[in-house]
Amino acid sequence: MSSVAIEFGFTPDQEAFRASVREFLKREVEPIAGRIDEEERFPLESVAKMREEGYFGVPIPEEYGGLGLGKIGYCLLLEEVGRVDASHSAILGAHTSLGAVPILYYGTEEQRRRWLVPAARGEKLLAFSLTEPGSGSDSGAVQTTAERSGDDFVLNGTKIYVTNGKEADTVLVLAGTDVKLGPSGGVTAFLLDQGLEGFRVGRCEKKMGLHGTSTAELVLDHVRVGPERVLGGVGKGFHVAMSALDVGRVSLGAGSIGAIEASLGASLEFAQRRTQFGLPISEYQAIQFKLADMAMRARALRYLVYQAAARQDRMGNDPAAWSRLDRAEKTRESATVKCLASEWACEAVDEAVQIHGGLGYIRGTAIERAYRDARILRIFEGTNEIQRVVVARDLLARGL
Ligand SMILES: Cc1cc2nc3c(=O)[nH]c(=O)nc-3n(C[C@H](O)[C@H](O)[C@H](O)COP(=O)(O)OP(=O)(O)OC[C@H]3O[C@@H](n4cnc5c(N)ncnc54)[C@H](O)[C@@H]3O)c2cc1C
Known part of the structure; x- marks a missing residue:
C-alpha cells in the first residue's frame, strides 16, 4: 500500500473558492431549489449562472477553457453544492467527471479543442451513457453495437437512465465494437452530438428525487459516425x-x-x-x-x-x-x-x-x-x- 498523507489543509485560494461558491449558492440556488423539485424541471436559470462562474470546468486546465483547480477544487465545489441541492450536484457531476474529464484524459488534441473547450466553458453540456436495459452493474455486457462500415462506425441500441440526457449537447456513449472480446477490448467510447441522424432522446423517467435532472433514454438507430468520434481508441x-x-x-x-x-x-x-x-x-x-x-x-x-x-x-x-x-x-x-x-x-x-x-x-x-x-x-x-x-x-x- 502506498503512503498516505497524515496532514491535509486547504490553501488560501482554495478556501476563497469555497467561500465564493457558498455565497453563490446562497444567492442563486438555495432560493429556487425547492421550487425546481416541486416543478420537476431542469434549472436553466441557475445553470446559466453557474456557467458564468466557470463551474462547468473546475478541474479542467485553463488551456482547455477550465478554471484549473484540479480534483481538489472540483470536490470543494461539489461539497458546497451538496449542502444545498443534489440535482445541481448531479448535473455538474455528469457533465464534469463523467463527460469532460474523460475527454481531458483520453482525447486527442483535436478532440479536446472540439469538445472539451466548449464544455469546460459551460457553452455545451455533456452526459455519459453506459447503462442499458440489460446491462447495469454488469456494465461490460453492453448490447449497443458499433459496427465498422469502411472508416465509419454504425451504432445501434438503446441506452437508459442518462443524467443530462435530455439537455446534453454531446453524450459519451459506450458501445460494443467486438462483443467476443468482452469489456476489455470489446467496448469503445464515442462522442455523439445531439442532432446526429438516428440519435434521439426517448422517454424521460419520473423519479423519487433529483427532480431537477433529466434521466433519459437515448435511442441509436443506425447512427453513422466517423473515427474522429472515437475517444481513447477502439476497444478502450x-x-x-x-x-x-x-x-x-x-x-x-x-x-x-x-x-x-x-x-x-x-x-x-x-x-x-x-x-x-x-x-x-x-x-x-x-x-x-x-x-x-x-x-x-x-x-x-x-x-x-x-x-x-x-x-x-x-x-x-x-x-x-x-x-x-x-x-x-x-x-x-x-x-x-x-x-x-x-x-x-x-x-x-x-x-x-x-x-x-x-x-x-x-x-x-x-x-x-x-x-x-x-x-x-x-x-x-x-x-x-x-x-x-x-x-x-x-x-x-x-x-x-
Ligand atoms: C437517477 C439515475 C441517474 C443515473 N445516471 C446515469 C448516467 O448518467 N449514466 C449511466 O450510464 N447510468 C446512469 N444511471 C444508471 C445507474 O448507474 C445504474 O442504475 C446502476 O449502475 C445499477 O444498475 P441497474 O439499475 O441495472 O441495477 P442492477 O445491476 O440490475 O442491480 C440490481 C441489484 O443487484 C445488485 N448486484 C448486481 N450485480 C451484483 C453482484 N455481482 N454482486 C452483488 N450484487 C449485485 C446491485 O447492487 C443491485 O442491488 C442512473 C440511474 C439513476 C436511477
Whole structure:
C-alpha cells in the first residue's frame, strides 16, 4: 500500500473558492431549489449562472477553457453544492467527471479543442451513457453495437437512465465494437452530438428525487459516425468509463459530505429550538448521539475524499503515465469513498428526518427533499454492492 498523507489543509485560494461558491449558492440556488423539485424541471436559470462562474470546468486546465483547480477544487465545489441541492450536484457531476474529464484524459488534441473547450466553458453540456436495459452493474455486457462500415462506425441500441440526457449537447456513449472480446477490448467510447441522424432522446423517467435532472433514454438507430468520434481508441471504452467513474465516485463523496453537514446543521438548529417534556430535545442523549454520529462521519469523510482527490491531482491527466500501483490505489480508494460516503449521507438525512419528527416528513422542507435525493447515492455510479466487489477484488489480488 502506498503512503498516505497524515496532514491535509486547504490553501488560501482554495478556501476563497469555497467561500465564493457558498455565497453563490446562497444567492442563486438555495432560493429556487425547492421550487425546481416541486416543478420537476431542469434549472436553466441557475445553470446559466453557474456557467458564468466557470463551474462547468473546475478541474479542467485553463488551456482547455477550465478554471484549473484540479480534483481538489472540483470536490470543494461539489461539497458546497451538496449542502444545498443534489440535482445541481448531479448535473455538474455528469457533465464534469463523467463527460469532460474523460475527454481531458483520453482525447486527442483535436478532440479536446472540439469538445472539451466548449464544455469546460459551460457553452455545451455533456452526459455519459453506459447503462442499458440489460446491462447495469454488469456494465461490460453492453448490447449497443458499433459496427465498422469502411472508416465509419454504425451504432445501434438503446441506452437508459442518462443524467443530462435530455439537455446534453454531446453524450459519451459506450458501445460494443467486438462483443467476443468482452469489456476489455470489446467496448469503445464515442462522442455523439445531439442532432446526429438516428440519435434521439426517448422517454424521460419520473423519479423519487433529483427532480431537477433529466434521466433519459437515448435511442441509436443506425447512427453513422466517423473515427474522429472515437475517444481513447477502439476497444478502450471500458478504461475510459472506469477512469471517469473513479473521478465521479470521489466527487460523489464530496457531495455526500455536503449532504451530511446540511443535515447536521438543520438538525442542530432544530434540536436546540424544539422543546418537549420541558427541555430542548438537544438535551436528550438519544438526539445528541445522532448529531455526534453525523459530525464524526463528515469529519472522517473529509480526510478520505480530499486524500483521494489529492492523489488524482498528483497523478495528473495523462493515463499513460500512471503507474500500476497508483491506478489500483485510485480505484480502491474511489470505491471506498463512494460506498462509505453514500451510506453515511443516507443515514444522516434519515436521522435528520427523525430529529425533525413529523415536520421532517412534510413535503416542501429541505430535509424531506434531501431524504428523497440522497437515496440514489447508493445506486448510481456503481451500486454499493459493486463498490464492495471492487474493494474485495483488490484486497484479494494485492492484500491490504
Ligand atoms: C437517477 C439515475 C441517474 C443515473 N445516471 C446515469 C448516467 O448518467 N449514466 C449511466 O450510464 N447510468 C446512469 N444511471 C444508471 C445507474 O448507474 C445504474 O442504475 C446502476 O449502475 C445499477 O444498475 P441497474 O439499475 O441495472 O441495477 P442492477 O445491476 O440490475 O442491480 C440490481 C441489484 O443487484 C445488485 N448486484 C448486481 N450485480 C451484483 C453482484 N455481482 N454482486 C452483488 N450484487 C449485485 C446491485 O447492487 C443491485 O442491488 C442512473 C440511474 C439513476 C436511477
